[in-house]
Amino acid sequence: MNNEAKIAYFSMEIGISNDIPTYSGGLGILAGDTIKSCADLKIPLVAVTLISKKGYFRQDIDNNGNQIEYPIDWDPSKLMVRSSKKILVKIEERDVYIQTWCYKVRSVTGGGVDVLYLDTDVEENTKEDREITAHLYGGDDCYRLKQEIVLGIGGVRALHALGFHIKKYHMNEGHASLLTLELLLMHKRDVESVWDEQWIWDVDTVKDLCVFTTHTPIDAGHDRFSYDLVKKVLGAVIPMEQLKKLGGDNHLNMTRLALNLSNYVNGVAKKHGEVSKTLFPGYEINAITNGVHSFTWTCENMKQLYDKYIPGWANEPELFVRSEIIPDGELWEAHLQAKNDLASYVKKASGTEISGSALTIGFARRFTSYKRADLIFSNLERLLKISEKGQFQILYAGKAHPKDTPGKDIIKRIIDLSKNISNKINIVFLKDYNAEMALKLVSGVDVWLNTPLRPREASGTSGMKAAHNGVINFSILDGWWIEGHIEGVTGWSIGPKPLESSLTNTNDMIDAEDLYNKLENTIVPMYYHDRNQWIKIMKNSIGKVAYYFNSHRMMRRYVTEAYIR
Numbered sequence: 001m002n003n004e005a006k007i008a009y010f011s012m013e014i015g016i017s018n019d020i021p022t023y024s025g026g027l028g029i030l031a032g033d034t035i036k037s038c039a040d041l042k043i044p045l046v047a048v049t050l051i052s053k054k055g056y057f058r059q060d061i062d063n064n065g066n067q068i069e070y071p072i073d074w075d076p077s078k079l080m081v082r083s084s085k086k087i088l089v090k091i092e093e094r095d096v097y098i099q100t101w102c103y104k105v106r107s108v109t110g111g112g113v114d115v116l117y118l119d120t121d122v123e124e125n126t127k128e129d130r131e132i133t134a135h136l137y138g139g140d141d142c143y144r145l146k147q148e149i150v151l152g153i154g155g156v157r158a159l160h161a162l163g164f165h166i167k168k169y170h171m172n173e174g175h176a177s178l179l180t181l182e183l184l185l186m187h188k189r190d191v192e193s194v195w196d197e198q199w200i201w202d203v204d205t206v207k208d209l210c211v212f213t214t215h216t217p218i219d220a221g222h223d224r225f226s227y228d229l230v231k232k233v234l235g236a237v238i239p240m241e242q243l244k245k246l247g248g249d250n251h252l253n254m255t256r257l258a259l260n261l262s263n264y265v266n267g268v269a270k271k272h273g274e275v276s277k278t279l280f281p282g283y284e285i286n287a288i289t290n291g292v293h294s295f296t297w298t299c300e301n302m303k304q305l306y307d308k309y310i311p312g313w314a315n316e317p318e319l320f321v322r323s324e325i326i327p328d329g330e331l332w333e334a335h336l337q338a339k340n341d342l343a344s345y346v347k348k349a350s351g352t353e354i355s356g357s358a359l360t361i362g363f364a365r366r367f368t369s370y371k372r373a374d375l376i377f378s379n380l381e382r383l384l385k386i387s388e389k390g391q392f393q394i395l396y397a398g399k400a401h402p403k404d405t406p407g408k409d410i411i412k413r414i415i416d417l418s419k420n421i422s423n424k425i426n427i428v429f430l431k432d433y434n435a436e437m438a439l440k441l442v443s444g445v446d447v448w449l450n451t452p453l454r455p456r457e458a459s460g461t462s463g464m465k466a467a468h469n470g471v472i473n474f475s476i477l478d479g480w481w482i483e484g485h486i487e488g489v490t491g492w493s494i495g496p497k498p499l500e501s502s503l504t505n506t507n508d509m510i511d512a513e514d515l516y517n518k519l520e521n522t523i524v525p526m527y528y529h530d531r532n533q534w535i536k537i538m539k540n541s542i543g544k545v546a547y548y549f550n551s552h553r554m555m556r557r558y559v560t561e562a563y564i565r
């Protein structure tokens with residue numbers, strides 16, 4: 001093995017390929033895009049995650065619109081190589097063995113990145129322990145803490161056992177923060193020379209090794225565990241007093257632990273960096289806005305067009321600055337083909353016919369309340385009126401976490417509505433959202449809708465995927481869109497500007513009202529009567545949005561701002 005010192009990138013979920021169902025949403029897809037860009041750009045990185053052998057879940061929807069969850073049984077041995085080395089961690093004072101699967105991501109540039117998937121499903125373990133790496137985000141707090149021990153502590157041990165030489169540890173969200181404890185133990189000072197118990201912990205050395213990216217803009221979203229649970233499950237790997245100093249007095253807060261032990265911390269969009277600073281005063285929090293992997297998130301028809309007019313775009317997305325050079329007619333033609341591909345996909349997946357020419361709006365992401373998937377239905381009468389001025393159809397997809405009842409209720413509401421108004425507006429909910437479906441949707445609709453509750457959308461990335469395909473964003477000014485949006489030039493906003501005052505009193509009705517006004521007075525008329533202007537905005541989506549919001553740019557910034565310092 002080439003023993004160049006690497007960045008170790010830790011993520012609870014990684015969405016790298018549709019065949020490896022170890023992701024639930026944007027966090028995992030971002031991790032996958034990060035890895036692909038590192039492979040393309042030959043950034044020395046190795047990734048660590050859990051095998052999640054039952055996946056997140058497969059989603060079915062019954063006749064009443066209820067979500068039903070099934071485990072996904074997939075076989076890593078078809079795609080990955082298992083290492084014969086097993087490593088050990090202690091959980092509830094038991095020895096738990098972990099084996100590692102290695103998946104190699106190779107780039108056409110000749111670069112490559114190893115992804116290590118940790119797996120406790122080995123003979124030596126008890127039946128219960130074999131399940132630790134079965135369900136992504138499954139189970140209770142105790143189950144989660146066990147997973148985080150495997151990821152954080154087991155992950156560091158696996159890297160060393162396999163001979164990797166690590167120069168930085170990058171925690172993608174707080175789930176991997178326990179790795180800092182393993183590093184503290186590794187860098188413990190020589191006990192002989194101790195005059196103070198504190199002094200044996202070399203916090204500064206560990207901080208120099210760690211980079212932390214936070215993804216959650218609200219306090220309740222951060223993993224925290226009671227110290228009773230920590231004592232029982234993790235044990236006193238470092239003295240409790242010391243752990244409380246690093247992880248918080250009342251609970252072990254994984255975000256705080258990572259913040260206290262990382263010299264570089266960032267949020268995932270400029271606004272999110274600011275919001276994080278107010279959540280965690282006293283910490284220096286930077287911002288590196290997310291991006292998506294251009295080659296992965298561009299559909300076949302657009303790829304051909306870019307290859308013809310912007311050769312080299314995939315490994316140098318800055319070249320999208322030349323999007324003007326694409327002839328209007330050819331861009332529209334490629335888009336129409338993508339739209340037709342989507343129509344056949346929808347027909348196959350759901351049995352429903354959709355129009356190949358009507359204005360098509362797409363909304364797909366995790367179904368959780370703050371994403372407000374049903375905001376567009378706030379005033380049904382108004383929405384139906386708008387549809388009389390110009391036909392449109394809406395495509396939906398997304399999973400709700402098995403324990404997220406409000407999220408599931410939104411799915412049900414949309415499915416109920418789709419039945420009630422199907423003679424006026426065609427609404428299709430596609431079940432079992434995944435990365436493959438995501439590409440079909442973000443490339444085959446005309447408008448990509450996002451209506452999160454501010455400031456909850458740390459970044460969001462699906463709109464960046466849409467832009468890579470000339471699909472126009474129509475979104476709340478939150479997360480990345482605050483940076484990408486120029487009204488009427490790169491797309492359209494929904495609701496007020498993201499001023500401090502508007503963050504605390506968001507009003508669904510004000511947002512919905514603005515959505516209706518723009519849909520009625522700008523979007524529908526432009527789509528049907530001013531194709532030239534529409535295509536201009538499509539080109540700006542490529543030339544101004546995809547140009548910047550890609551993971552090549554993002555990773556170059558992680559290298560210069562976080563990894564080399």
Ligand SMILES: *Cc1c(COP(=O)(O)O)cnc(C)c1O
Nearest residue numbers: 025026365434435438460461462
């Ligand atoms: C990109 C992507 C997401 C993230 O969508 P957001 O709108 O940014 O939340 C979620 N799930 C899948 C499958 C994706 O491809």
